[in-house]
Amino acid sequence: MVEPLVSDNFEIWALREGYFYLDGGTMFGIVPKIIWEKKAPADRLNRICLATNFLLIRTPKGNILVETGLGENWPAKFREIYAIDLTPGLKRALKEVGIGPEDINFVINTHLHFDHCGHNTEKRGDDFLPTFPRALYLIQKGEWEAALNPNERDKSSYLEANFLPLMKAGQVELIEGDKEIMPGVKIVLTPGHTAFHQSVLISDGTKEIFFAGDLVPTSAHIGLSYIMSYDLFPTETLKTKKWWLNQAVEKNWIVAYVHDPSCFFSLVKKDKDKFVVVPFEGF
Numbered sequence: 001m002v003e004p005l006v007s008d009n010f011e012i013w014a015l016r017e018g019y020f021y022l023d024g025g026t027m028f029g030i031v032p033k034i035i036w037e038k039k040a041p042a043d044r045l046n047r048i049c050l051a052t053n054f055l056l057i058r059t060p061k062g063n064i065l066v067e068t069g070l071g072e073n074w075p076a077k078f079r080e081i082y083a084i085d086l087t088p089g090l091k092r093a094l095k096e097v098g099i100g101p102e103d104i105n106f107v108i109n110t111h112l113h114f115d116h117c118g119h120n121t122e123k124r125g126d127d128f129l130p131t132f133p134r135a136l137y138l139i140q141k142g143e144w145e146a147a148l149n150p151n152e153r154d155k156s157s158y159l160e161a162n163f164l165p166l167m168k169a170g171q172v173e174l175i176e177g178d179k180e181i182m183p184g185v186k187i188v189l190t191p192g193h194t195a196f197h198q199s200v201l202i203s204d205g206t207k208e209i210f211f212a213g214d215l216v217p218t219s220a221h222i223g224l225s226y227i228m229s230y231d232l233f234p235t236e237t238l239k240t241k242k243w244w245l246n247q248a249v250e251k252n253w254i255v256a257y258v259h260d261p262s263c264f265f266s267l268v269k270k271d272k273d274k275f276v277v278v279p280f281e282g283f
Contacts, residue, residue: 002264004058004097005254005282007204009184011058014256014264015093017069018086020115021047026229027217039220047083050218051261052115054090055211056097057202061182062105065132066200066211067258071118071162073128090119091131104132106181109139110213110258111194112147113157121165128161130169137166138187141174142196154194154232190215190244192237193230199244209265210248211256215241218260219277222268245275254280 005012024046028036033046040048052069069090078084091101109117120137121128130137147158166172180186190199193214200211214230215237216222224242231237248255248268256265267278 005209007207009059009204010202012202012209013056013058013097015054015056015097017052017054017090017093017119018084018088019049019051019261020070020085021049021083024048029227029229029234031226036220040218049261050259053258053260053264055256056094056099057185059182063099063103064106064108064181064185065104065135066108067110067116068107068119068131070115071122073123073161101132102134104135107132107135107137108187108200109137110199111143111197112139112163114159114162116213116258117162120162128165130166130171135171137172138175138179138181139163139172140189140196140198141176143194144174146194146196190240192233192240193228194232208251208253209256210244210253211258212244213258215244216255216257218257219263219266222275222277224275249275
């Protein structure tokens with residue numbers, strides 16, 4: 001957790017559910033290990049440490065949660081494979097800033113892969129129920145349909161317990177394309193990782209924060225060729241990434257990272273034709 005970013009319209013908290021490990025080669029795609037390991041050192045199993053970060057946006061009109069992490073309902077073998085460490089955990093992180101599950105009005109998932117929506121629901125008895133009982137969950141219609149009908153390549157990434165109970169509870173709004181949730185908070189379509197991946201743009205009129213999701217999962221992925229092998233449409237990722245990072249440079253946006261274990265926010269600049277990370281020192 002870092003100190004919140006405070007403006008006239010928002011209080012934005014960057015919070016962390018915990019950590020997990022994924023294969024470094026898969027995380028960096030075609031980039032050779034001799035290059036990427038300078039940015040993200042690997043363990044003996046070739047895994048790199050990733051975080052599950054999320055944003056809490058507090059406004060006079062409601063509280064918005066962006067991403068819900070891995071969740072807690074994982075068998076021991078899964079926890080071992082991915083070295084999951086849910087410290088402090090999503091609920092505890094929220095509690096530390098004075099927020100309970102009933103205080104969340106909107107939940108935005110960039111997409112429905114298990115490491116982005118795992119705490120959408122929680123198990124109570126034999127059933128999975130929405131973790132945030134008063135929240136409306138905002139999900140792209142195309143992403144919802146893809147999650148219900150996954151192919152062999154991404155089948156293991158979609159777990160129905162993370163999202164089907166939301167529809168049963170009447171707490172889902174399926175959107176199509178860009179949508180302003182409230183003044184200054186806008187969902188924007190950023191395809192590539194999945195066909196209907198979405199990001200979040202927050203603006204108070206003078207400052208903007210771009211939560212990229214898996215379009216740019218860590219600050220090490222700022223380089224255009226740093227595209228995950230998990231991305232279903234890598235050439236689309238490249239096109240999308242190039243457009244949004246150019247916007248970030250031109251408009252001096254703050255970029256927020258969902259999986260970076262050491263960097264919640266940064267600025268992005270251009271050095272000739274390359275995008276580079278610049279430390280963010282606050283509003």
